[in-house]
Amino acid sequence: METLRRSMLFMPGNSPRMLQDAAILGADSIILDLEDAVSLTEKDSARILVREAIKTIDYSAVEVIVRVNPLDTEFGAPDIDVIARVQPHTLLIPKANEDEIRLVDKILTKIEAEEGFPSGGIKIIALIETALGLENVFNVIKASPRTVGVLLGGEDLTADLGIERTKEGEEIFYARNKVATVCRALKVDAIDTPFTDTNDHEGLNKDTARGKGLGLTGKAAINPRQIETIHSVFAPTQNELKRALRILEAMEEAEKEGQGVFSLDGKMIDAPVINRAKRIVDQGVRLGLISGEGGAK
């Protein structure tokens, strides 16, 4: 089953307490951060701490993503070399561009061979936070078959564009559209930029819904208190679930009778509608909203 990535929680890589508790906060994925959350003087110790945390702490309930430093800094290469050897699920590559993703892929392939890990096991998420990265996002994703998603970094992107970042997010409308469309085209996850006011839950709710409405599949969080809101936006509603289940039931009936196209409540049901219904039911099962047999709980 594919990894569910509704929420990705950033956790500073230099905080033992947060690393210890990261897995129990309810996020689908946790991003153990070696980049922006860690000051220059603590890069080495944070790298060791994150390595030991992955070795020691039971993270089996979550996807462990490590944000390494960019490869054009002195910290990027040692980050990958040390962290990949303890087999995190995924690396998050900042300021991603095509060449860098290709290079990371090569390094990972080498380490996996050295360590006897399955080749291609460690995945990549590209952090799109420059104008160039955004415009070239299709090729960035295509640069490695390991790439399972894109995370949009709204703060750095707007800085690169020389525009103001606002709570309403009008300025990243295009970026969200672009990332969502390309990711849907290449069938990878499209993760929205975090909402930075951690006390404004209504604002977070609106901002998350805005991203979901444009086709983004999940959202990054910078505080554990944001997770519940994000999940509530990305969860299918009871009505959506009921309708999806009815569509699949009708499909089974139609298949028995050998019909390719059929109608439900007077509306034509075709492949895209069926696929969408399957996605919703699949998510409902994974979230425990309905049982695996397809019956409502």
Add this chain to the structure above:
Amino acid sequence: MKNLLGREIPDYIDGYGQVKPFQGSFSNCGVKTRSAVKLTSVLPKDQKVLPSLDDLFDRLKITDGMTISFHHHLRNGDYVLNMVMEKLAARGLKGLTVAASSIFPIHAPLVKHMETGVVTGLITNYLSGPVAEAVSRGRLTKPAIMQTHGGRARAIESGDLKIDVAFLAAPTADTYGNINGVYGESACGSLGYAVADAEYANVTVAITDHLVPYPANPIEISQIYIDYVVKINSIGDPQGIVSGTTKITKDPVALIIAKRAAQLIKASGLVREGMSFQTGAGGTSLAVAAELKKIMQDEGVIGSFASGGITGYLVEMLEEGLFRSLLDVQCFDLKAVESYRDNPSHQFMSASMYGNPHTKGAVVNNLDIMILGATEIDLDFNVNVTTGSSGVIMGGSGGHSDTAAGSKLAIVVTNLMKARLPIIRDKVLTVTTPGESIDAVVTERGIAVNPRRLDLLEQLSQTQLPLMTIEELKQLAEKITGIPKPIETSEEIVAVIEYRDGTVIDVVRKVKD
């Protein structure tokens, strides 16, 4: 000898006396007597107001070896205990026993009086700060006696704890000794912990900084118990008495624990019309109240009462109609003081009414749900809230044992690890509350239900809650923290832990330097 919990306790302890071992939460109940009170009649011509503390002490004839008492409603803002002890020390008194319902860091000058022999005994329900440290290091001549809030009222009423003079800090007093805690610069609200002292001490003195014409209104403690009234400039620092607000924690781990605890409560079936609830003022405990509130609202349930030390958050729940009343032994913040003063549904209770096991029924007996803290829990669910991770005293039962024993569902909420130490141990260093009265332990990584509560386990197994055995929880923590080295203590007993019924549940031994 060993008591019921297997704690090794001598039959006789120097400075304490013969030990009655703990034999189970309700084994020492049944027919009991209250002690008769010695008093001096006040005649129509008599005046109670004295011009100064010196005049008071000239009149009182306190002698070496007497027991004097204080309440802790002024908490870490209390000036009265220090002021009285200073005067008694200056008069050359020795061998006094201080029976204060709690001791806070502000009472640090007591350490000096312990070292000079002015104070040789200490009886209290909660001990923190420099005095706790000094007791733990063996600076007090006799072992300190640590009681519970209900147990202290019981001890006073039964005559086990005989008070020669009670000094009652009074935020408001009139000239004939009627007292309340709701007006004046040092208003603290309910005076629940002062009642037994007032009623049973041989001599009772009201010390106030807000003397009003007769009669004070309202009257919380009546003139019939008060011998003298003394006005001083200030009885306390309002900053240390009540906090302005009590805030719910933002700590994500504490919030997860709170949510789980609330789900457990819901699954237990106790969220129903007329339910009752108590929780402490700590961050996680208060967060449980917030989570429970959502459930009560969803289910449209109105509770009968919330009790204990009352916070603004419980006042909000009262005002929003989630409870019909509050039963208040102590106010924790200004909002609680105002509500207690102005809202008739916010009622007074004495410590005895709150938790004394030897009455015709304490409020804790009516309690459905109790949320408790812990510094350590062991595999038998015994809880330590008396000594900290270094073996030094840092608290005490307060109402912990009383509410755990009385309530239908006593839940301990705690982080599984604190400051890199696991909270669940094979044996706790000090037993404050026996495991038989703890029903469940809720942590961020799992919930353990006491095997004595098979009914609860059965109910919870129908839910998605992460149930584990207490052994599994312990292993989970130790996998991360390792097993800490045991604390080294000497043989010397520095404190005797009395259960609410007066039996000895444990002792605290001196920590090795």
